[in-house]
Amino acid sequence: MRVTRRQAFGLGLGATALILAGPATLPAVAKKAETADDAVKAFTGGAEAKSGKISLTTPEIAENGNTVPVAFEVESPMTAEDHVQEVLVLADGNPRPGVATFHFSELSGEAAASTRIRLAKTQNVVVVAKMSNGSYYMDKRLVKVTIGGCGG
Amino acid sequence: MATGLFSSTAAKLVAAAGLAALAASATAVLAGPNDNKLVVDGKEYVTKLPGPEGGPLKTIYSGWNFRNEATQAMQLDDFDNPGFVNVETGEQLWSAVDGEAGKSCASCHNDASESMKGVRAQMPKWNEKAGKPLALEQVVNACRETNMKAKPWKWESNEMLSMTAFIGSHSRGMPVNVKTDGPMKEWWQKGKDIYYKQVGQLDMSCAGCHEQNFGNMIRADHLSQGHINGFPLYRSKWQKLGSAHRRFKGCMKNIRATPYKVGGDEFVALELYVASRGQGLSVETPAVRN
Amino acid sequence: MAKVKPRVKVPRSAKAGEVVTIKTLINHKMESGFRKDKKGELIPRKIINKFTAEFNGKKVFAADVAPAVSANPYFQFKVKVPESGTFKFTWVDDDGTTYTQEKKIKVGG
Numbered sequence: 001m002r003v004t005r006r007q008a009f010g011l012g013l014g015a016t017a018l019i020l021a022g023p024a025t026l027p028a029v030a031k032k033a034e035t036a037d038d039a040v041k042a043f044t045g046g047a048e049a050k051s052g053k054i055s056l057t058t059p060e061i062a063e064n065g066n067t068v069p070v071a072f073e074v075e076s077p078m079t080a081e082d083h084v085q086e087v088l089v090l091a092d093g094n095p096r097p098g099v100a101t102f103h104f105s106e107l108s109g110e111a112a113a114s115t116r117i118r119l120a121k122t123q124n125v126v127v128v129a130k131m132s133n134g135s136y137y138m139d140k141r142l143v144k145v146t147i148g149g150c151g152g
Numbered sequence: 153m154a155t156g157l158f159s160s161t162a163a164k165l166v167a168a169a170g171l172a173a174l175a176a177s178a179t180a181v182l183a184g185p186n187d188n189k190l191v192v193d194g195k196e197y198v199t200k201l202p203g204p205e206g207g208p209l210k211t212i213y214s215g216w217n218f219r220n221e222a223t224q225a226m227q228l229d230d231f232d233n234p235g236f237v238n239v240e241t242g243e244q245l246w247s248a249v250d251g252e253a254g255k256s257c258a259s260c261h262n263d264a265s266e267s268m269k270g271v272r273a274q275m276p277k278w279n280e281k282a283g284k285p286l287a288l289e290q291v292v293n294a295c296r297e298t299n300m301k302a303k304p305w306k307w308e309s310n311e312m313l314s315m316t317a318f319i320g321s322h323s324r325g326m327p328v329n330v331k332t333d334g335p336m337k338e339w340w341q342k343g344k345d346i347y348y349k350q351v352g353q354l355d356m357s358c359a360g361c362h363e364q365n366f367g368n369m370i371r372a373d374h375l376s377q378g379h380i381n382g383f384p385l386y387r388s389k390w391q392k393l394g395s396a397h398r399r400f401k402g403c404m405k406n407i408r409a410t411p412y413k414v415g416g417d418e419f420v421a422l423e424l425y426v427a428s429r430g431q432g433l434s435v436e437t438p439a440v441r442n
Numbered sequence: 443m444a445k446v447k448p449r450v451k452v453p454r455s456a457k458a459g460e461v462v463t464i465k466t467l468i469n470h471k472m473e474s475g476f477r478k479d480k481k482g483e484l485i486p487r488k489i490i491n492k493f494t495a496e497f498n499g500k501k502v503f504a505a506d507v508a509p510a511v512s513a514n515p516y517f518q519f520k521v522k523v524p525e526s527g528t529f530k531f532t533w534v535d536d537d538g539t540t541y542t543q544e545k546k547i548k549v550g551g
Contacts, residue, residue, distance in 0.1 A: 061222075063373075063388070066513070069225065098510065102503070103505070103506075106522075107521065109461035109462075109520050109521055114517075114519075115517050118474075118509075234469070240447065241445070241447070391514070392513070
């Protein structure tokens with residue numbers, strides 16, 4: 001049988017409707033996909049991540065999503081009593097949001113680090129800091145990723 | 153105070169450029185090359201110079217000036233430049249004995265920082281024995297086969313890229329200076345013909361983008377003048393080092409043309425011609441691009 | 443694949459209690475596990491999944507790493523150095539291999 005464009009379009013719509021109507025039929029893997037929000041909640045144990053203290057630096061435009069420099073710095077005296085324990089880095093538009101978790105201690109002197117990450121498309125980079133007193137701070141930046149050119 | 157490690161790098165870059173306005177320029181629509189200066193270890197590189205009179209380019213710009221600060225930052229410090237992993241590998245290969253003759257590069261050429269100084273800047277160069285100009289890769293392999301009795305390396309292999317990056321690093325900061333006269337003239341002309349010939353399903357030539365439209369955006373990309381003074385270079389897209397011929401091949405695929413053979417006469421001729429368009433630019437090997 | 447070679451940059455000397463900047467880079471493909479080969483089959487994940495920095499035997503910095511970290515993982519961070527000593531840096535590969543590098547720093551004044 002020949003399938004016309006119109007018929008094919010109808011089939012596609014039908015399939016979409018099926019998915020919308022029946023989330024229970026979605027493959028398990030789709031259900032498990034963790035979002036950046038889920039990852040933040042898992043990291044903070046549900047506690048609120050406030051803004052402030054942590055600052056994230058990213059380029060506003062990444063010329064290639066394969067190598068995007070990111071850096072963060074957290075305000076903290078970094079003493080045994082009061083320091084940054086961990087910083088979670090997420091990319092909310094990647095197939096998996098997790099990028100890295102950095103571990104600090106009072107021996108770090110300063111809670112600052114930079115790395116280079118992969119971004120599949122334009123999206124937010126999110127950083128969440130866990131302080132030794134159990135509080136959480138967050139910062140977020142949009143990075144535009146240019147895709148589809150020839151890079152020359 | 154700096155807000156982060158990356159931003160302090162960015163601040164340095166801006167300071168080096170002497171243009172505070174650049175800090176905010178990342179969001180602006182890119183138009184034309186930027187004027188950021190390439191300074192590594194206190195040494196300034198020539199990335200911009202007046203083009204020769206009667207030539208096609210009024211001002212010659214290195215590909216460096218067409219990249220944004222984030223990409224540029226990776227080339228400002230040799231440690232941050234991932235291409236230097238290959239330079240270090242190349243340094244080890246330089247003195248590694250290979251082949252039936254029981255020799256290494258160092259057996260004949262001794263200290264590369266002396267013997268290889270300026271070599272990259274003159275490539276491709278006329279080779280009397282071959283009766284044609286040779287690219288650096290071909291010179292390395294000729295040496296391996298004839299003098300070391302070793303197997304030639306593949307053009308795009310890690311060994312070859314490491315060796316050409318290492319040899320090239322000894323010409324860093326020296327001006328590109330290829331010969332285009334004498335027996336080279338015919339090859340230069342052949343390269344020029346390829347440069348201006350419209351090919352492929354999109355019917356485009358090198359000149360269509362890199363001479364007539366440099367500085368403009370092609371889809372999401374900022375077109376450079378297509379100089380090759382930084383090759384082999386680390387490209388984010390490749391996530392590794394690559395040769396000028398690999399770049400030519402990629403460009404030809406982008407315009408839906410059948411690429412010439414990597415290491416073939418056409419690409420050597422094109423390499424010679426493209427190098428000649430950037431005479432005077434500093435060798436940046438291994439540069440970093442997107 | 444190219445031989446894996448860790449690179450680190452640590453200042454040779456510092457003042458007691460100074461916070462120094464450390465840079466590390468290791469050449470590694472960081473195969474994400476999401477890419478497919480020419481036959482359409484998934485290429486197995488192979489990444490550096492952990493990085494640690496110790497100073498005189500004490501852990502001072504670490505990173506748990508996902509495939510979203512770029513090829514040739516690069517980390518820059520800070521450490522407070524109270525005394526002379528040795529840094530030990532360790533990268534852990536998915537295949538269980540560990541790569542290490544050590545650097546000494548002289549602390550005076």
